[in-house]
């Protein structure tokens with residue numbers, strides 16, 4: 001399969017064109033075509049010499065993955081199913097808000113972690129995505145937006161927030177994820193502070209983010225504050241204890257000055273009782289964090305349910321009484337299976 005130029009930075013593109021005997025500024029033009037003007041072919045890059053375009057096309061592709069389907073939710077969420085160049089399928093979600101437009105990207109095809117409440121985890125792991133494949137999900141959603149395939153009522157036309165919360169565990173594909181972060185910042189101009197990476201708690205990866213003082217928002221999916229329950233909910237691959245994960249979060253806060261978000265998926269009768277709420281409050285007490293409560297989004301498969309409203313309120317109340325900042329995630333995209341934990345690379 002030919003290599004693709006999506007995923008190369010401006011500096012790498014400058015080096016590439018220089019190797020081809022052209023001045024380095026042609027690399028900037030190439031980057032503009034790929035990341036700003038959303039070209040799909042070298043033929044569109046009309047300000048580049050024909051000789052350079054044909055030389056590049058012998059070794060590289062400029063094409064993008066195919067958009068297999070676009071689903072529109074009633075709440076203006078859009079979900080794209082993309083076929084990568086090798087046929088691997090991933091889902092990407094676009095979330096228009098009143099003041100900004102967010103894109104939720106996948107970092108792996110499937111996921112090896114297997115959280116019991118997650119559709120992606122249920123369908124197994126295929127492979128890691130490259131940095132280019134991560135970034136082109138944003139370009140694909142952007143293209144849908146530009147082509148005005150937006151549902152009525154949405155007004156934004158530029159993606160300015162990206163969350164690494166789609167299919168896959170980003171810290172198990174950390175090199176590609178980190179390169180994608182740099183590309184989103186440098187080539188698409190999205191502020192680091194508008195990038196959120198969500199992990200189930202891969203401790204070495206969190207320490208690496210801390211060491212590199214990465215100014216993203218770190219979201220850690222905790223889901224339980226005791227190891228026994230957590231291992232039941234997150235049975236494979238990630239074996240770190242709650243203490244180890246929270247210590248790594250403390251180091252991230254210390255090195256970056258950024259508050260950590262702790263995600264907590266509320267499952268009726270499993271992790272949503274007052275004992276679990278008190279346990280969570282004790283565990284995170286002195287960490288600079290806020291807890292984001294996510295009532296479970298049903299996926300076909302496990303016999304799990306979202307707690308009734310009064311149980312959620314009670315859980316929330318215990319944390320609030322302990323002085324822990326709380327948010328509760330708005331359920332968006334549920335009508336098209338685009339909500340948290342519902343992605344699973346299928347066409348229907």
Ligand code: SF4
Pocket residue numbers: 111112113114115118119120121122166167168169200341
């Ligand atoms: S919730 Fe995230 S880490 Fe867990 S199985 Fe789903 S995609 Fe993987």
